[in-house]
Amino acid sequence: MHKLMASARKEFLLLIRDIGGIAILFIMPLVLIVTITLIQDSTFKTVSDAKIPILVVNNDHGNVSETILQGLEDSNAFEVNIKDTEEQAKDLVFKGKFQLAIIIPEDLSSGLAQKVAQNVDGIIAKFGIEDETESVTKPKIESKEVKLYFDPATQISFKNSVKNGIDKMVSKIETQSIYKAFQEQISDDASEVIFETENFITFTEILPKNNNKELIPNSVQHNVPAWTLFAIFFIIVPLSINMVKEKSQGTFVRLRTNPISYATVLGGKTLVYLVVCLIQFVLMLMVGVFLFPAIGLPTLDISGRLPLLFVVAIFAGLAAIGLGLLLGTVAKTQEQSAPFGATFVVILAALGGVWVPVFIMPKFMQTLSNISPMNWGLNAFYDVFLRHGSLLDILPEISLLFLFFLATTLIAIVYNEKKNTV
């Protein structure tokens, strides 16, 4: 125990003597979390502060195009700019000046009205409401095409969401036109309401509740756990560098001749770097609770969750440290450990679902994700932050994190023994 504490004290002294290193260790994750949350916050807001400028070429000038334009304005997501020609709009979009151009075709309103009237007439004739002898050969009405031009750099998710939105808008206009046509055919009184055009089926999102209070996830509740975990795992970079430095300085050679086990050496590092992880975690929480509301972001709600959050942070920290110990044991130079460590954390984060949710990943990647310690940590954090889980709920994840720590540390010890045993 004396040797372990002496090792931990030495690690502590080495850390506090490297002021630049400490600043990077604590400040950069905070900068990261504030930046990412500010960027992602708009996607969680129903009303965005920033509107996306788009182009519309209205070749129709009828009631349908007016409804589309009104719908775009009402969405509050777009700043509509009208252009005269398709060529102009296309050119601007493909040059990246605008994300999107919508080209409304000529005679869309009249064409739709004709098509609907033709269909309604046909139906009514079938029911014998009108005299079938009046029917003549129906002219073929060409379908109309609303063209969408996207900036090639536009993300697929944005494209899909715009396409879905316009599709929904057009469907609604078509439906309302059909109802209107029926109404005109059936009733002579234009003011009489026969059809209710409002949606019969609506959607309500049911959120989990705690003490009758709905738990509404916001960007902060999503971002803080994800990026906190990312920062915690980045500990493997300074930790592995610390170990590689010991080899290059020759202090590791001295330690090998001392009557101290490698496990004790690693134990000292584990204790100190775990404290670093927890300080990082506390700083992240403080940013979420105190700084975010001050800069207009939602507050991080940690009420009643603090003990469980610390449990997850401790086990996530241990898993990260285990990985750092293994990397530091195997790597021979800082040129090996630093780039590998940093890249590996990014890969683990991607696999863990920090950027893209696991459920939309390809099947193979989903399987890989299951063996990413960052995925276990993220799920445990989400269990606590968003699903209001108990200790029992996070037990599987924290057990996996602990086993990961044991396995990586054990491999590091065995590797070191194999390499250095005389």
Next chain:
Amino acid sequence: MIKIEHISKKYKNADNFSLSDLNLLIHEKEIFGLLGPNGAGKTTLISILCSLIKPTSGSFSIAGLTYQKNKNQLKQLIGIVPQEYALYPSLTAFENLKYFGSMYGLKGKELDKKINDALDHLGLLAFANKNIDTFSGGMKRRVNLIASILHNPKVLFLDEPTVGVDVQSKNVIIEYLQQLNKNGTTIIYTSHHLNEAETFCTRVAIIDHGKLIVKGKPKELIDNSDGSNNLEDVFISLTGKALRDHA
């Protein structure tokens, strides 16, 4: 004290043996010098005796103990002063020594006293609380030495302990080592300073190409070598004048 039997060492991918069938007996309380040109195998032999690398074949024991059977006992018995400054640059001399002393189970006031006494002996007490990265080469060498003797080792291995230091630092180090030897520590050291070895060592062995060329008391070796006035003459006559550059 140290019995080396048929030790050979060939590094991975190396063409030649670094040590070849080496036999040596070093007695208790000796100051034994391992001399040889660059690449002769001196550091390899010390590294083997300190359990840093495995011999390819052969065996050795220190005070009747082997690493295979008495690893921790043996580590407690020996001290090693590596060729490089095996110290933490951002820690003070005292913090470095406190840490390495703790690794031998030393603690509290006893350890503090040992550190302060040794620093005082080697003229470093005034610099105890200065970071190692502010020290000169000679000062680092002295702290490097103290870090290896705080636990009073029975056997002290020194790999080029006076390389790159000024005359004053060298004298302080040599005097301190002689003091340790008087108190019962067996010293095995490697050096390129043959004049230093001639006066400092009770016995020396000259190694070349991994083989033991000759061993004995410096004076005897000089007397037995025709035309040699000092150990350097003996060394040149046995190992030749050819450069020993190797990569």
